[in-house]
Amino acid sequence: MDIALLILRIVVGLTLAAHGAQKVLGWFGGPRIEGFAKGLGSMGIKPARAWAWVAGLSELAGGLLIALGLLWPAGPLLGIGSMLVAIATVHWSKGFFNSKGGFEFPFVMLGSMLAMGLAGPGLVAIDHLLGFRMPEPLTVLVGLVLVVLGAGSALASRFWRAPAVRPELG
Secondary structure (H helix, E strand, O other), rough: HHHHHHHHHHHHHHHHHHHHHHHHHHHHOOOOHHHHHHHHHHHOOOOOHHHHHHHHHHHHHHHHHHHHOOOOOOOHHHHHHHHHHHHHHHHHOOOOOOOOOOOHHHHHHHHHHHHHHHHHOOOHHHHHHHOOOOOOHHHHHHHHHHHHHHHHHHHHOOOOOOOOOOOOOO
16 A cells, blocks of 8 residues: 555646646746746735645645655645645636546645645655654644635725725815
């Protein structure tokens, strides 16, 4: 089972990290942070540049942590948050299937990361080599609550409007 978890961690982790590298670094034909922030802004997410960094680094760092089996379950939790926001903002309205821009791919990634987060990284992981272990399942459950709150904040930013500036009455 540990080899199966290692394979899953590497495939899912490096896929997630590659998506983050597109957003943050512009690798693999990605938009870099400027282009990604512009896209988030067009969807009404504010402040777009800050959320672009949060999402991009969550995917890049989260993916690498997953692949390495390091600081478990931080990597899966970072990825889950990013996928929740991606599904809600970009893919949900397009239906399920990826061929029409739907949420199929981020849904599979989210489910894989949730399962791995609950299962643990396995024995072939840096955490195991270092003897590092967070209390489970409490860490995953608390982490999921924080992820949902963070994703909810990103989604809520789409509807927040700054109060109108009123000139001082003199």
